[in-house]
Each structure stands twice: as C-alpha cells, then as structure tokens.
Amino acid sequence: MNLTLKIWRQANAAAKGNIETYPISDVSPDMSFLEMMDVLNEELMVKGIDPVAFDHDCREGICGMCSMFINGEAHGPDRLVTTCQLHMRKFNDGDTITIEPFRANAFPVIKDLTVDRSAFDRIQQAGGFVSVNTSGNTQDANSIPIDKHDADKAFDAAICIGCGACVASCKNASAMLFVSAKVSQYALLPQGKIEATDRVLNMVKQMDDEGFGNCTNTGACEVECPKGISLENIARMNREYYSASLEG
Amino acid sequence: MAKLDSKIPKGPLSDKWTNHKSKINLVSPANKRQIDVIVVGTGLAGASASATLAELGYNVKTFCFQDSPRRAHSIAAQGGINAAKNYQGDGDSTYRLFYDTIKGGDYRSREANVYRLAEVSTNIIDQCVAQGVPFARDYGGLLDNRSFGGVLVSRTFYAKGQTGQQLLLGAYSAMNRQIGRGKIKMYNRHEMMDLVVVDGKARGIITRNLVDGKIERHSAHAVVIASGGYGNVFFLSTNAMGSNTSAGWKIHKKGAHFANPCFTQIHPTCIPVSGDHQSKLTLMSESLRNDGRIWVPKKLEDAKAIREGNLKPTDLSEADRDYYLERRYPAFGNLVPRDVASRAAKERCDAGFGVNRTGEAVYLDFAAAVIRYGKEQAHIKGLNEEDEVLVKNLGQEVVRSKYGNLFQMYEKIVDQNPYETPMMIYPAVHYTMGGVWVDYNLMTSIPGCFAIGEANFSDHGANRLGASALMQGLADGYFILPYTIGDYLSDDIRTGTIPIDSPEFEAAEKEVKDQLDAFINNKGNHSVDYYHRKLGKIMWDKCGMSRNEKGLKDAMREIKALREDFYKNVNVPGSQNEFNEQLAKAGRVADFLELGELFAKDALERTESCGGHFREESQTPEGEALRDDENFTFVSAWEYKGEPADAVLRKEELNFEEIEVKTRSYK
Numbered sequence: 001m002n003l004t005l006k007i008w009r010q011a012n013a014a015a016k017g018n019i020e021t022y023p024i025s026d027v028s029p030d031m032s033f034l035e036m037m038d039v040l041n042e043e044l045m046v047k048g049i050d051p052v053a054f055d056h057d058c059r060e061g062i063c064g065m066c067s068m069f070i071n072g073e074a075h076g077p078d079r080l081v082t083t084c085q086l087h088m089r090k091f092n093d094g095d096t097i098t099i100e101p102f103r104a105n106a107f108p109v110i111k112d113l114t115v116d117r118s119a120f121d122r123i124q125q126a127g128g129f130v131s132v133n134t135s136g137n138t139q140d141a142n143s144i145p146i147d148k149h150d151a152d153k154a155f156d157a158a159i160c161i162g163c164g165a166c167v168a169s170c171k172n173a174s175a176m177l178f179v180s181a182k183v184s185q186y187a188l189l190p191q192g193k194i195e196a197t198d199r200v201l202n203m204v205k206q207m208d209d210e211g212f213g214n215c216t217n218t219g220a221c222e223v224e225c226p227k228g229i230s231l232e233n234i235a236r237m238n239r240e241y242y243s244a245s246l247e248g
Numbered sequence: 249m250a251k252l253d254s255k256i257p258k259g260p261l262s263d264k265w266t267n268h269k270s271k272i273n274l275v276s277p278a279n280k281r282q283i284d285v286i287v288v289g290t291g292l293a294g295a296s297a298s299a300t301l302a303e304l305g306y307n308v309k310t311f312c313f314q315d316s317p318r319r320a321h322s323i324a325a326q327g328g329i330n331a332a333k334n335y336q337g338d339g340d341s342t343y344r345l346f347y348d349t350i351k352g353g354d355y356r357s358r359e360a361n362v363y364r365l366a367e368v369s370t371n372i373i374d375q376c377v378a379q380g381v382p383f384a385r386d387y388g389g390l391l392d393n394r395s396f397g398g399v400l401v402s403r404t405f406y407a408k409g410q411t412g413q414q415l416l417l418g419a420y421s422a423m424n425r426q427i428g429r430g431k432i433k434m435y436n437r438h439e440m441m442d443l444v445v446v447d448g449k450a451r452g453i454i455t456r457n458l459v460d461g462k463i464e465r466h467s468a469h470a471v472v473i474a475s476g477g478y479g480n481v482f483f484l485s486t487n488a489m490g491s492n493t494s495a496g497w498k499i500h501k502k503g504a505h506f507a508n509p510c511f512t513q514i515h516p517t518c519i520p521v522s523g524d525h526q527s528k529l530t531l532m533s534e535s536l537r538n539d540g541r542i543w544v545p546k547k548l549e550d551a552k553a554i555r556e557g558n559l560k561p562t563d564l565s566e567a568d569r570d571y572y573l574e575r576r577y578p579a580f581g582n583l584v585p586r587d588v589a590s591r592a593a594k595e596r597c598d599a600g601f602g603v604n605r606t607g608e609a610v611y612l613d614f615a616a617a618v619i620r621y622g623k624e625q626a627h628i629k630g631l632n633e634e635d636e637v638l639v640k641n642l643g644q645e646v647v648r649s650k651y652g653n654l655f656q657m658y659e660k661i662v663d664q665n666p667y668e669t670p671m672m673i674y675p676a677v678h679y680t681m682g683g684v685w686v687d688y689n690l691m692t693s694i695p696g697c698f699a700i701g702e703a704n705f706s707d708h709g710a711n712r713l714g715a716s717a718l719m720q721g722l723a724d725g726y727f728i729l730p731y732t733i734g735d736y737l738s739d740d741i742r743t744g745t746i747p748i749d750s751p752e753f754e755a756a757e758k759e760v761k762d763q764l765d766a767f768i769n770n771k772g773n774h775s776v777d778y779y780h781r782k783l784g785k786i787m788w789d790k791c792g793m794s795r796n797e798k799g800l801k802d803a804m805r806e807i808k809a810l811r812e813d814f815y816k817n818v819n820v821p822g823s824q825n826e827f828n829e830q831l832a833k834a835g836r837v838a839d840f841l842e843l844g845e846l847f848a849k850d851a852l853e854r855t856e857s858c859g860g861h862f863r864e865e866s867q868t869p870e871g872e873a874l875r876d877d878e879n880f881t882f883v884s885a886w887e888y889k890g891e892p893a894d895a896v897l898r899k900e901e902l903n904f905e906e907i908e909v910k911t912r913s914y915k
Binding site for chain 1: 296299300303314315316317318319320321323324333335368371373374375376377378379380382383384385386387388389390391407408410413414417420421422424425427428434436459486488489490522523525526527528530531656657660661663726727730775777819821822826827829830
C-alpha cells in the first residue's frame with residue numbers, strides 16, 4: 001500500500017505545532033499501525049529529519065501507553081483496539097491518514113504525538129485504592145464470598161487501561177469514564193465499600209481540579225474505548241457521588 | 249572479591265524463613281523516617297516493594313521510564329498466579345508447589361529460596377483480594393482456579409486473560425495511596441543511567457529525565473533494582489518495546505555478579521512472525537493449553553498442502569493429525585512445561601510439519617473443548633446434546649467467557665477467527681530466568697544494592713513454570729524484601745542523608761554525560777534499530793532454542809564485532825536536552841550488545857542441557873535434554889572484568905537437602 005501521512009509535529013510543550021505531510025510506500029497490510037510508524041521514522045532519519053515521537057510500550061493493547069488520534073478517532077477506525085493493535089489492513093491503498101495527539105487541556109503535549117497524562121495518576125492517588133497495608137495478615141481470600149455477577153462487573157470496570165481515549169474523544173474532554181471505572185470497581189466489591197464515600201468525593205474533586213470537562217452523556221467515550229468500558233459506570237459513579245454528597 | 253555467600257539460614261527447610269525473620273535486625277518506626285530507599289522499576293516487584301516500604305515508614309523514591317507506573321510490563325501477564333491454597337482440595341500444599349518449581353526449573357534453583365516462595369504464595373492471594381483485585385469466582389462466590397503447565401493440580405488464580413494487569417493495578421493502587429501520603433516520591437519518565445557506589449555501598453543513582461534530558465543525582469541508603477528481564481536482547485520477544493536490561497547491567501558493571509544469563513524461556517504459544525517489519529511478538533497465554541490441543545498434520549504432504557493454501561486444517565480428520573505432545577508425554581499431555589513444549593514444536597517444524605507460510609507454526613485447536621463445554625451446557629440447560637449447531641454455540645460461549653480477550657487479540661493480529669479455525673502458534677522469547685545474582689536476602693554482591701522480581705536470578709532455575717513470575721514478583725516485593733532490607737538498613741540509622749555532591753556522584757554523572765554526548769556526536773550511518781535487529785538475529789540463530797559449541801563461539805565473535813561497529817557507526821539524531829527516544833534506545837541497545845556476549849559465553853561454558861538451555865551435544869537418544877549433575881549443579885555467577893568475554897565465573901554450588909535430584913520426566 002502507498003499512503004500519505006499528515007502528522008502533527010510539535011518540538012515541545014512551549015512550541016507551536018503544525019501538520020507535516022509525509023508519503024510512505026510499500027506498507028504491508030499485516031503491519032500494525034505502530035510498525036508502519038517505525039518504518040516512517042527509519043526513513044525520516046535517513047533523510048535527516050527528526051523522527052516522530054509517540055508513546056508506545058507493550059504493543060499488545062494492555063499497557064495503555066499508545067495514544068494516537070487517527071483520522072479523527074482515538075486509536076483509529078477499528079473498534080476495541082488500541083493503536084498498537086490497529087492493523088494496516090483496515091486502510092486502503094492511496095489513503096491519506098491524519099495523525100494527531102490526544103488533545104485535552106489536562107493532557108499537554110510533550111512532543112509531537114506524545115502527551116502528558118499524569119493527571120490520571122493524580123486522580124488515582126486521590127482515592128483509587130483500598131486502604132489495606134501489606135501485612136500478610138489479612139483474612140483468608142475466601143472468607144468473604146462475592147457474588148460472581150458483582151465480581152464480573154467489577155472486573156469489567158477494572159480492565160480500563162488508562163489510555164485517555166475517553167478524554168480525547170469527548171467534546172468536553174471529560175474524564176468521567178476513566179474515573180467511574182475505578183469508582184465502580186471498588187463500589188461493587190465488599191473490600192471497596194468501606195471507603196466508598198470518601199473515595200468518590202476525593203477522586204471527583206481531583207478530576208475537576210485537573211481541568212477535565214463535564215459529562216454531557218454523548219457517549220463518544222464508550223464508542224472509542226479500546227476496552228469497551230460501559231457508560232453504566234458513569235451512572236454508577238453519579239449515584240455514588242450523590243449519595244456520598246448527602247452523607248457528607 | 250569476597251566469596252559468594254548465599255547466606256541461607258541454618259535449620260530445617262520449612263523453618264528457615266520463619267526463624268530468619270525472627271532473628272534479623274529491625275529498624276524502629278522513628279528511625280525508618282530517617283532512611284531513604286530508591287526503587288527502580290514499577291512492575292509487580294517494584295510497585296509492591298515501593299508500597300510496602302512506604303507503609304513501613306521508609307522514604308521511598310521510585311523511578312520508571314514509562315509515563316506512569318501502571319504501564320510496566322507485568323501488566324501484560326495473562327494467565328494467572330500460582331498459590332498453594334489447595335482450595336480445590338486436589339492435593340496441593342506448600343511442599344508440592346516447592347517441589348514442582350524445583351523440578352520445573354530442572355534442579356538449578358536454590359531450595360531455600362523456592363521453599364520460601366511457596367510458603368508466602370498464599371499470603372499474596374489474601375493480600376490482593378483485600379486490595380480489591382477482581383479475581384475470577386465461581387457461582388458460590390469463592391475463588392476459581394485453573395491449571396498450568398508442569399503441574400498436576402489446579403492452583404492458578406486468574407482474572408480472565410488479564411491477571412497481570414489486575415495484580416499490577418492492585419500494587420499500583422497501593423503505591424498511589426503512599427504517593428498521596430507523600431511517602432513515595434514518584435519519578436515517571438526517568439531512566440536510571442548508573443549506580444553510585446560510595447565506600448563500597450550502593451548509595452544512589454544517576455537518572456535522566458526523558459522529557460527534557462536533565463541528568464539528576466538521587467541518593468539513598470539502599471537501591472532496589474526491579475527492572476525486569478533482558479528478553480529484548482533477542483530484539484523480537486514478548487517483552488514491551490521499552491523493556492531493557494540497563495539497570496541490571498549497570499550494577500553488574502559496578503560489581504554485582506550476573507547469574508545464569510543463558511537461562512532464557514522460549515514460550516511455546518506465541519503468534520508466529522508475519523514479516524520483516526515485525527517489532528515484537530505477542531503471547532497467547534499458557535492457560536489456553538488447559539483447553540487447546542496442539543497438533544500438526546501427520547503426513548508431510550498434508551503439511552505442504554496447508555502451507556501452500558490448498559488444504560484447510562479443519563479438513564483433516566483426527567486420524568491425519570499428530571497431537572505430538574499427547575503422543576510423547578501422555579502424563580502431562582498439552583500441559584508439559586514450556587521448555588519441553590517449545591522444543592517439541594521446533595522439532596516438528598524442523599522436520600517439515602510446520603503449518604504457515606514460513607513453516608514455523610503449529611496448531612492450537614479448541615474444537616474438542618468447544619464440543620465438550622457445549623454438551624455440558626446443553627445438559628445443564630436440559631437442551632438437546634445431539635444438536636451440533638446448538639452445542640457449538642454453547643461451547644463457544646464458554647470458551648469466550650474464559651479466553652475472550654485472547655481470542656480477540658489473536659483475531660486482530662492474524663485476521664483469522666480462532667473460534668472457527670485453529671490458532672497458529674510458535675515459540676518466542678518470553679522470560680529470563682537468569683539475572684542479577686542475589687543472596688537469600690535478595691541483596692546483590694554490592695552491599696546495599698538489592699534485586700527483585702525478574703531482574704534477579706533466584707527462584708526459577710533453568711526453566712520457569714507458568715503463573716510463577718507474578719508469584720515471585722509479588723512475593724519479593726510485598727513479603728520478602730521489606731523484611732530483609734531492614735536487616736541491612738539497621739546499620740544506617742545514624743548515617744543521615746547521603747550527600748549528592750561527593751566525588752563518587754560527580755564521577756558517575758560525568759561518565760553518563762560523556763556517553764550521551766558520544767552517541768549524539770557520533771553521526772554514523774546506521775540507526776539504533778539496525779544494530780538491535782542484527783543482534784537479535786545472532787541471538788535467535790545461535791543462542792535460541794538449541795545451542796552448540798560452534799554456534800556459541802561464532803555468536804561471541806559476531807556480537808563483539810557488532811558492538812564495535814555500533815560505537816563507530818551508530819546514528820542518534822537530535823540532542824541530549826530534549827525528549828529523544830532514539831538516544832534512550834541507544835543506551836539500552838549498547839547494554840544488550842554487552843549482555844548478549846556474556847549470554848553466549850555462559851551458554852558455551854555450560855556444556856549440559858537443562859531446562860530452557862539445550863545443548864545439542866547433551867541429549868538423550870529420544871532428543872530430551874540431558875543434564876550433567878556431576879559437573880553443573882551450580883549457579884554461574886559472572887564477575888565483570890571489562891570486556892564480557894573476560895568475565896570471571898564464580899560458582900555457587902547448589903545443595904539439595906530436601907529433594908532427590910532426578911531426571912525430569914513428564915512422560
């Protein structure tokens with residue numbers, strides 16, 4: 001395949017960015033999107049052009065580090081995949097592909113397609129945990145039976161990879177899907193219920209302080225989420241938040 | 249250099265850890281506040297150690313090269329974590345987990361360490377459940393288990409195919425709690441560039457901030473290396489792109505012995521290589537071997553027809569299939585250990601039975617499991633068990649609920665539906681049993697420098713059993729290091745903060761800056777990846793699943809030549825003071841180019857076959873690995889002497905007091 005790539009280039013956080021156009025040829029449909037970017041970077045270096053910076057690590061869709069906005073969609077046109085698992089067979093010979101970083105005020109650009117998502121870490125630090133020390137003296141793992149349906153729902157929320165596609169896809173740059181996934185995981189498990197009130201209040205406050213927008217229920221986040229995290233989690237977080245506010 | 253002292257406590261095996269914990273020195277809570285500890289890496293071992301040390305009261309500084317500690321590659325572990333809970337009542341016990349691990353490691357690991365690992369394994373599950381890790385459960389609300397290779401019980405706890413993710417997020421959440429309290433200072437996007445040794449003790453590290461290139465000095469009373477394995481020395485592996493050996497290699501160059509580098513695990517079930525553009529390989533969890541059956545065509549002409557696209561695997565009758573693992577190893581069947589399964593796949597493919605275009609793939613088939621589960625479901629629901637379509641649909645649902653994410657991953661990569669046609673798999677580099685040598689306290693041969701998780705060598709011998717890496721990472725981080733480090737730090741309660749303006753910090757920083765400048769100013773004509781791919785090819789061809797004297801000698805020579813060429817001709821664009829991925833990669837590949845040579849040297853010296861290390865010169869008439877216990881029942885710990893080829897071998901003899909050393913058989 002021969003393609004035309006239009007890629008956002010920005011030297012650093014302070015610099016003004018712009019779109020550059022690069023042709024690329026002989027792309028195999030079996031390549032992953034990032035392998036195509038590897039080939040481009042090798043070619044750019046031969047020409048003396050600075051390679052395109054992008055975040056990536058595991059390349060198997062689980063670490064959540066890759067983060068491109070491809071043709072107007074977080075992680076590109078395929079569903080339930082991250083950019084690293086998007087394959088070139090989803091594109092056609094002659095296509096023009098526009099590649100931008102995940103954009104949000106709370107995700108400042110570091111360089112080119114690399115953004116700073118440490119706001120997500122700070123939200124988790126505000127309450128995304130169960131306060132249990134590593135003593136080795138906790139009770140036996142089977143002493144509290146958990147309804148399989150609740151355990152499965154908690155798991156479905158817990159598989160969020162923290163990539164930020166929900167924020168990048170949202171017209172308000174809201175982080176509600178991300179935050180609600182963590183709040184839901186713990187709200188559904190007996191171990192998490194003890195601190196549920198403080199947790200939801202603290203995490204939502206941190207989310208607001210980081211400058212993420214509000215949720216207006218358009219649902220773009222759910223569509224673009226590579227792990228299929230459900231909007232149901234946002235509803236659950238809202239319920240948790242209201243009841244916590246009344247208790248508080 | 250002092251004698252290699254493993255510091256294994258005296259007394260009966262089952263009492264060693266308990267007695268050791270009771271006798272070692274402690275640091276009071278008030279004094280812990282005066283002590284700083286550096287942790288490098290935030291996978292299961294690093295994250296759990298950071299959290300626990302901070303809970304205990306130490307001031308912890310933790311470093312990772314990724315943009316968040318949650319990205320560390322433990323996140324990608326799929327199948328599960330072992331623990332001797334015996335919830336299934338199938339005869340499991342601490343002793344059996346210990347025995348299986350020693351046998352699985354082909355009698356090349358330390359008894360005392362492995363027993364301790366088995367002993368604390370049950371605490372890990374308790375701890376993780378208390379943290380809110382959503383393990384799989386049955387309908388009664390209790391925890392579910394499955395079985396992994398090399399064992400005859402079901403002791404593996406899991407969270408679908410994302411067990412590593414859930415465990416890592418549990419450890420990450422425990423870290424987050426301590427970061428929020430200010431007890432852990434977290435440095436994301438920071439790379440450790442060197443260790444600083446003052447008066448013979450590890451006292452700090454030099455780091456590079458990967459965002460702006462700033463070189464920083466960090467001091468502490470102890471340094472913990474939890475930076476994972478070195479599988480990426482092969483270029484293609486199931487490791488993450490950034491996974492590297494640099495932290496472990498830098499401390500090796502500062503005096504820490506590097507043990508058993510040639511003990512590398514080639515995992516049998518990975519998605520085969522599709523072309524030259526390939527940047528990494530993807531694992532299909534070993535848990536799939538619970539239900540998948542591995543086979544190749546029985547006839548060469550069928551294999552050829554399949555490769556040429558003239559025959560479909562589903563067209564072959566049972567009689568025309570060779571379920572070679574079930575044939576060769578009837579007792580363990582498809583659940584033989586990884587090294588055995590990998591070699592068996594290579595043997596069939598080398599003999600011409602491979603099933604993809606390159607001839608390097610075998611089938612992993614779920615058709616039988618789909619029917620078995622489908623009939624069971626039809627029976628439970630009172631439906632017609634003879635209705636083939638219904639049974640298939642019901643069976644596929646069960647398989648989806650167990651392995652859904654793995655099947656989806658396979659389909660996205662290969663573009664084939666594994667519910668309808670068998671998966672194609674081939675072995676790939678996955679895990680490294682070798683690593684930094686540590687004593688029973690997990691301290692390296694540099695006082696104050698510890699190594700935990702995959703970065704050390706200690707528990708898996710020559711082959712690791714499935715679902716044991718997660719167990720070891722968390723055991724080291726949550727339950728072992730936090731005790732043993734206290735014994736060392738009890739001497740440091742009056743030391744006070746370690747200054748960072750000493751000549752040692754000065755010198756280490758200068759060395760780091762000089763190397764970075766050299767890369768930038770080199771202006772050669774080949775990219776870093778050019779060298780990394782070449783190194784990977786040498787490693788795979790000559791130090792891969794099967795090794796011989798000539799190949800290993802060639803490998804040592806070729807790697808040395810490649811390294812010299814790298815320093816002459818590598819091209820690193822951009823500058824030092826910016827976000828520069830190529831520069832970061834250059835440093836990592838430079839270290840792989842040294843480690844690769846030591847790897848080959850270690851494999852050359854060990855003329856026996858054991859576990860994942862298969863020397864063609866040492867095999868039984870049936871082609872099984874042939875150990876040489878008389879001459880090789882030891883750990884090879886290499887002391888750095890400049891060039892990798894000049895490294896000096898220090899032997900730690902392995903004494904088996906509890907277990908009778910036997911030929912490992914899975915037949």
